[in-house]
Amino acid sequence: MAAADALAFHEFEEATNLLAETPDAATTSQSDALTSREHVTVVVGSGIGYGAEVVEEEGDRASLLQEEKPQPRFWTFDYYQSFFDVDTSQVLDRIKGSLLPHPGHNFVRYHLRNRPDLYGPFWICATLAFVLAVTGNLTLVLAQRRDPSIHYSPQFHKVTIAGITIYCYAWLVPLALWGFLRWRQGTREHMGLYTFLETVCVYGYSLFVFIPTVVLWLIPVEWLQWLFGALALALSAAGLVFTLWPVVREDTRLVAAALLSTVVLLHALLALGCKLYFFQPLPLEHVIPAPQATLLSPSVLLPTSARSMTTF
Amino acid sequence: MAEAEESPGEQEAGMPRPLFSGLSDISISQDIPVEGEITIPMRARARELDHSTLNESVRHTIMRDLKAVGKKFMHVLYPRKSNALLRDWDLWGPLILCVTLALMLQKSSVDGEKDGGPQFAEVFVVVWFGAVTITLNSKLLGGNISFFQSLCVLGYCILPLTVAMLICRLVLLAGQGPINFMIRLFVVVVMFAWSVIASTAFLADSQPPNRKALAVYPVFLFYFVISWMILTFTP
Numbered sequence: 001m002a003a004a005d006a007l008a009f010h011e012f013e014e015a016t017n018l019l020a021e022t023p024d025a026a027t028t029s030q031s032d033a034l035t036s037r038e039h040v041t042v043v044v045g046s047g048i049g050y051g052a053e054v055v056e057e058e059g060d061r062a063s064l065l066q067e068e069k070p071q072p073r074f075w076t077f078d079y080y081q082s083f084f085d086v087d088t089s090q091v092l093d094r095i096k097g098s099l100l101p102h103p104g105h106n107f108v109r110y111h112l113r114n115r116p117d118l119y120g121p122f123w124i125c126a127t128l129a130f131v132l133a134v135t136g137n138l139t140l141v142l143a144q145r146r147d148p149s150i151h152y153s154p155q156f157h158k159v160t161i162a163g164i165t166i167y168c169y170a171w172l173v174p175l176a177l178w179g180f181l182r183w184r185q186g187t188r189e190h191m192g193l194y195t196f197l198e199t200v201c202v203y204g205y206s207l208f209v210f211i212p213t214v215v216l217w218l219i220p221v222e223w224l225q226w227l228f229g230a231l232a233l234a235l236s237a238a239g240l241v242f243t244l245w246p247v248v249r250e251d252t253r254l255v256a257a258a259l260l261s262t263v264v265l266l267h268a269l270l271a272l273g274c275k276l277y278f279f280q281p282l283p284l285e286h287v288i289p290a291p292q293a294t295l296l297s298p299s300v301l302l303p304t305s306a307r308s309m310t311t312f
Numbered sequence: 313m314a315e316a317e318e319s320p321g322e323q324e325a326g327m328p329r330p331l332f333s334g335l336s337d338i339s340i341s342q343d344i345p346v347e348g349e350i351t352i353p354m355r356a357r358a359r360e361l362d363h364s365t366l367n368e369s370v371r372h373t374i375m376r377d378l379k380a381v382g383k384k385f386m387h388v389l390y391p392r393k394s395n396a397l398l399r400d401w402d403l404w405g406p407l408i409l410c411v412t413l414a415l416m417l418q419k420s421s422v423d424g425e426k427d428g429g430p431q432f433a434e435v436f437v438v439v440w441f442g443a444v445t446i447t448l449n450s451k452l453l454g455g456n457i458s459f460f461q462s463l464c465v466l467g468y469c470i471l472p473l474t475v476a477m478l479i480c481r482l483v484l485l486a487g488q489g490p491i492n493f494m495i496r497l498f499v500v501v502v503m504f505a506w507s508v509i510a511s512t513a514f515l516a517d518s519q520p521p522n523r524k525a526l527a528v529y530p531v532f533l534f535y536f537v538i539s540w541m542i543l544t545f546t547p
Binding site for chain 1: 429430431434449451452453454522523524525526529530533536537540541544545546
């Protein structure tokens with residue numbers, strides 16, 4: 001038969017040499033360099049003091065598994081299937097990580113482990129859009145209970161508006177952020193970078209905290225609603241800032257501060273816009289049906305508007 | 313032909329011969345014709361080979377399809393772990409159910425332009441695009457169910473919600489009020505649970521075990537949205 005020598009196991013010298021040279025580097029970055037996609041170039045020794053051992057253990061296994069498969073092309077089904085390669089426990093773990101942002105645990109490193117998924121962002125956005133529309137409608141129902149002059153309608157168009165707003169925010173803002181960071185990376189070599197999908201993942205999972213908040217906005221107490229909104233915004237924006245900080249702090253302070261404040265501002269605008277549009281306390285266009293109603297005295301206003309509503 | 317059979321039989325008992333050595337001894341004499349016909353007994357595929365479905369009456373054809381649809385309705389109403397919905401999928405049932413639901417749900421023309429219930433096209437789009445999205449999601453998660461089988465199951469499991477819509481419309485004829493609303497809420501919640509249970513009975517087996525919840529949650533969301541559209545319907 002063939003020479004037994006050639007079939008003996010040979011050490012992979014290249015990998016051991018590389019590991020000996022750079023003992024601090026997480027092995028995930030090595031395997032990612034083999035793929036055609038851009039990935040994080042880990043700065044050795046600077047930002048990975050926390051959780052490095054855990055990342056390396058998982059990274060060893062993950063890198064071995066990743067090196068075997070050839071990279072599928074983007075027009076095949078398998079390419080998109082690689083973004084849904086998550087288990088239930090992993091998705092739940094990522095959601096928990098977004099709910100409790102920790103300054104030491106970078107969301108991308110610690111929870112995503114450089115394996116972003118599209119399941120979370122897509123279905124969290126869908127859930128948030130539908131929950132917004134449903135609870136906005138329910139608010140109208142509850143308001144009508146207390147004040148029968150308000151005209152109730154199913155308002156199905158709000159589903160469309162909610163969906164478009166949430167999806168545009170969760171996909172276009174990460175695109176802009178990623179583009180901006182790439183542009184900045186061109187001028188400086190030391191900055192790490194997240195891929196587009198990782199940015200989308202961070203934004204998508206950060207929107208999860210709004211889902212229980214929106215449900216809690218059913219409570220008609222005004223200051224409680226603002227309190228819940230502020231709390232949710234703080235948690236969500238904190239998660240975003242803690243994730244972006246290691247990438248951005250290499251840059252000048254002005255750019256870093258401007259970028260982070262823009263991110264927080266956009267998030268606040270989204271929360272505020274949702275609160276004001278879907279949870280209006282009184283839909284004014286239904287309370288005053290006809291121009292001549294304003295000329296009547298206030299005591300007559302309520303019965304006449306109620307009567308004109310019923311004949312609608 | 314006859315010569316090939318003799319040489320393997322001539323082995324001596326003691327000496328082992330290498331395999332297939334006898335093949336070199338085969339020779340075909342020139343006067344034996346080597347042409348002929350090969351017939352393979354085919355499985356009886358009476359449905360495809362039998363062309364008489366063209367000649368049957370129209371009533372017979374329609375009744376056959378209607379019976380298939382009706383049989384699947386029964387499977388949905390009494391969900392057991394059976395393969396009938398998956399094996400012979402068809403999209404007639406989902407189409408009938410979706411059109412019925414959309415016709416009943418569309419807003420009347422008296423309502424204003426902006427506010428109001430969904431239009432016919434909106435209900436149609438929500439149902440079909442929702443079903444396609446859920447199917448794509450379950451396939452991307454690694455399920456081994458085909459695209460149209462999944463559409464078929466999701467469409468057929470709208471049947472309890474269509475029944476709920478019919479009951480709601482009948483109840484609404486009696487006038488609106490809180491008791492009216494409680495009855496409608498109860499009916500819609502029961503039918504929603506029935507739909508989700510029926511569809512997961514068919515779909516959950518096709519997913520890998522550690523991703524079942526990921527595949528079932530969008531189904532839950534889909535039927536929740538349809539239930540909300542039914543519950544908020546005002547004539």
